[in-house]
Amino acid sequence: MRRLKDLIHEIHRRSLWQVLGIYAVASWAVLQVVDTLGGALNLPGWFPSVALAFLIVGLPIVLATAFVQEGVSGRGERDAGEAGAPEDAPSGRASGLFTWRNAFGGGVLAFALLGFVGTGWILFGGGLSSNGALVSREQSVAVLPFVNMSGDPDNEYFSDGITEEILNALAQLPELRVRARTSSFAFKGRNIPIAAIADTLDVAYILEGSVRRDGNRVLITAQLVDARVDAHLWSQTYERDLDDVFAIQREIALAITDALQIELGGSVPLLAQDVPTTSEAAHDLYLRGRFELNQRGAHVADAIRYFEEAIDLDPEYARAYGGLALAEVLSTAYGVATPGAVDRALEAADRAIELDSTLSEPHTARGYVSTRIGGVLAAERELRQAIRLDLNDANAHHFLGWALMARGMWDEAQESVTRAILLDPSNPAHRWRRANLHLFVGRWADGEADAREALRLSPDDPFARLMLTGSLVLSGQVEALRAVTGPDDELGQLWLTALEDPEQLDEAIPATLIGGWMAAWLDRREIALARFERSLEGATATSVGFGTLSTVRSAALTPLGQDPRFQAILRRLEIE
Numbered sequence: 001m002r003r004l005k006d007l008i009h010e011i012h013r014r015s016l017w018q019v020l021g022i023y024a025v026a027s028w029a030v031l032q033v034v035d036t037l038g039g040a041l042n043l044p045g046w047f048p049s050v051a052l053a054f055l056i057v058g059l060p061i062v063l064a065t066a067f068v069q070e071g072v073s074g075r076g077e078r079d080a081g082e083a084g085a086p087e088d089a090p091s092g093r094a095s096g097l098f099t100w101r102n103a104f105g106g107g108v109l110a111f112a113l114l115g116f117v118g119t120g121w122i123l124f125g126g127g128l129s130s131n132g133a134l135v136s137r138e139q140s141v142a143v144l145p146f147v148n149m150s151g152d153p154d155n156e157y158f159s160d161g162i163t164e165e166i167l168n169a170l171a172q173l174p175e176l177r178v179r180a181r182t183s184s185f186a187f188k189g190r191n192i193p194i195a196a197i198a199d200t201l202d203v204a205y206i207l208e209g210s211v212r213r214d215g216n217r218v219l220i221t222a223q224l225v226d227a228r229v230d231a232h233l234w235s236q237t238y239e240r241d242l243d244d245v246f247a248i249q250r251e252i253a254l255a256i257t258d259a260l261q262i263e264l265g266g267s268v269p270l271l272a273q274d275v276p277t278t279s280e281a282a283h284d285l286y287l288r289g290r291f292e293l294n295q296r297g298a299h300v301a302d303a304i305r306y307f308e309e310a311i312d313l314d315p316e317y318a319r320a321y322g323g324l325a326l327a328e329v330l331s332t333a334y335g336v337a338t339p340g341a342v343d344r345a346l347e348a349a350d351r352a353i354e355l356d357s358t359l360s361e362p363h364t365a366r367g368y369v370s371t372r373i374g375g376v377l378a379a380e381r382e383l384r385q386a387i388r389l390d391l392n393d394a395n396a397h398h399f400l401g402w403a404l405m406a407r408g409m410w411d412e413a414q415e416s417v418t419r420a421i422l423l424d425p426s427n428p429a430h431r432w433r434r435a436n437l438h439l440f441v442g443r444w445a446d447g448e449a450d451a452r453e454a455l456r457l458s459p460d461d462p463f464a465r466l467m468l469t470g471s472l473v474l475s476g477q478v479e480a481l482r483a484v485t486g487p488d489d490e491l492g493q494l495w496l497t498a499l500e501d502p503e504q505l506d507e508a509i510p511a512t513l514i515g516g517w518m519a520a521w522l523d524r525r526e527i528a529l530a531r532f533e534r535s536l537e538g539a540t541a542t543s544v545g546f547g548t549l550s551t552v553r554s555a556a557l558t559p560l561g562q563d564p565r566f567q568a569i570l571r572r573l574e575i576e
Contacts, residue, residue: 139176139177139204140176140177140178140179140202140203140204140205141170141176141177141178141179141203141204141205141206141207141224141256142178142179142183142184142197142198142201142203142205142206142207143163143166143167143170143178143179143184143207144163144184144187144188144197144206144207144208145159145160145163145184145185145187145188146159146160146162146163146208146209146210146211146220146222147159147208147209147210147211148210148211149210149211149212149219150211150212150213150214152213155211155213156291157287157288157290157291157292158211158213158284158287159210159211159213160185160287160290160291160294161286161287161288161290161291162211162220162249163184163185163209164181164290165246165249166207166222166249166252166253167181167184169249169252169253170207170253170256171390171392177203178392179201179203179423179424180392180394180423180424180427181294181424182294182394182424182426182427183201183423183424183425183426183427184201184426185294185426186426186457194206194208194225194227194230195227195230197227198227198228199227201425203227204226204227204228205224205225205226205227205233206224206225206227207222207223207224207225207256208222208223208225209221209222209223213242216241216242216243217239217240217241217242218239218240218241218242218248219237219238219239220237220238220239220240220248220252221235221236221237221238222235222236222238222252222255222256223235223236224256234255234256236252236255238251238252242280243280246276276317276318276319276356277310277314277316277317277319277320278314279313279314279317281313282310282311282313282314282317282320283310285306285307285309285310285313285320286306286307286310286317286319286320286323288306289302289303289304289305289306289307289310289320289323289324289327290303290323291303292306293323293326293327293330296330296334297334297336298334298336300327300330300331300334300336301331301336303323303327304324304327304328304331307320307321307323307324307327308324311324316355317355318351318352318355318356318359319352319356319359319361321348321349321351321352321355321362322348322349322352322356322359322361322362322365323361324344324345324348325345325346325348325349325352325361325362325365325366326345326361326362326364326365326395328341328342328344328345328348328365329341329342329345329365329368329369330368342369342372345365345369346365346366346369346372346373348362348365349362349363349365349366350362358389359389360385360386360387360389360390360393360396361386361393363382363383363385363386363389363396364382364383364386364393364395364396364399366379366382367379367380367382367383367386367396367399367400367403368399370403370406370542370545370546371542371543371544371545374542375541375542376403376406376407376541376546376549377407379399379403379546380400380403380404380407383396383399383400383403384400387400392423394420394423394424394427394430395420397416397417397419397420397423398416398417398420398429398430398433399546400416401413401414401415401416401417401419401420401433401434401437402417402433402546402547402550403546404416405436405437405440405546405549405550405553406545406546406547406549406550406553407549408553408575410437410440410441413437414434414437417430417433417434417437418434420433421434426457427457428453428454428455428457428458428461428464429454429461429463431450431451431453431454431457431464432450432451432454432461432463432464432466432467434450435447435448435449435450435451435454435464435467435468435471436467436550438450438471439467439470439471439474439554439556440550440551440553440554440555440556441555442555442556444471444474444475445471445475447467447470447471447474448468448471448472448475450467451464451465451467451468451470451471452468454467455468465484465489465492466491468484469481469484469485469489469491469492469495472484473495473498473499473521474521474556476499478496478499478500481495481496481499482496491514494508494518495518498518498522509524509527509531510531511531511534511535512531512535513531513532513535513536513547513548513551514551515531515535516528516529516530516531516532516535517551517554517556517557519531520556520557520559520560521556523559525559525560525563528557528560529560529563529565529566532552532560532566532569533565533569536548536552536569536572536573539569539572539573540572540573540574541572541573541574541575544573548573549573549575552569552570552573552575553575
């Protein structure tokens, strides 16, 4: 009995009840955080149980440590009351394993291990969902281009359009990661096994199908495949009149959702009742416009024509305005713009937003033309709004990365462009944009790797070629540059001259922004300053675009940094 009383006395004296209370409150807080993060990051269902197990294991360790540890007041009382005790009597101080320092270190180690487990799940078992959350590979799907079975190549736009509409419907589901169109369409017409496609795109499920159009009737066959076990989960054939095409798309998306419901877990939100136009002819023209726009290059001009014709048939067709806005701004990048393109793009974007405030594309288009909407900060706001509306908008992530480069926010810019690559890994533009970023911050090898990958995806892409040239120049790889530079590559030949005999180059350096950048890298300071002053005469932060602002922030211009003439340019551009 006395031992029990002594034990209770010691528990009170050593404040174990307080320790237990504090530990219980802290554990509750930890479990709340784990529960919240588990939902936000889509961690596996066993993760909270692991966290609880760590906390249970930690409880006896903390209590044992507190029991052998003297409190501050306890030590004072003992020292005062037992002054006559032998020198070798226990001092009450913790020793060996059970010390507060060891207990704290053990707690840190335990929670670091918990964080390691969660991070490992995210990195090796997860990915991006359509709403920006991280999800496992088991919750991902790619929609392959539906095969045109009509026997008429002119109907290719229609089968592609059906595919894209179904993809967009599935992208509404927050628990599902849907690969972007460009990545899925990279496999069009290629006889590649489903398992290989799923592995390349890092998805668990593949949706494939075919479209047969005959007059006003359409026959659509779709099937969902679990690529992990090469098994068909669901298949269905639909035959409808074309005036019911939106209902077919929604019906297919709902059927796929039902088939995946076990994998998605819990209830699945209802898909929006989306009927963007009542004019089948306008919708047909819109699909033709999307088809041409996705080809890029000179096809953008044809896309503009189709979108305008769709709008003529249905002046309330918000998606057609959004497509027109993006096509007009991209026409300026591909050299097919006509006078007033940017004005028309902004008008179309404003009209699209007026008709349907949930569309991301018009905000993406507005963000691209920063000089017309108030500068890079205004563009950044537009692009962030586009991403809020559609986290699968890879173009918005790409342009946001470029805007952040213009602001000198290199880490955030890389994160944004990398997000575009994750969403749309088969699009070379995202790769060469990240290569561009690497070159501006001085990571030549990383820039070369991304540029070569962009060229692998699109061997004739001029921007990818430009980035590869820059990476080889900046890293001094003369022979490698010579190997990839053709006789018609004027810039590549100019750089070869610069590397082999810089003295011959001074007069040949272009009187442009890139010429100033080239001269600065070659340590021709006077020439560089003259080129920059000429190309940026009168320029302000709101009158130049992302390219100019990011170029003048480049690491290659560091030698000019303190020159008063260059500082004057930076002040006009509001760059510190």
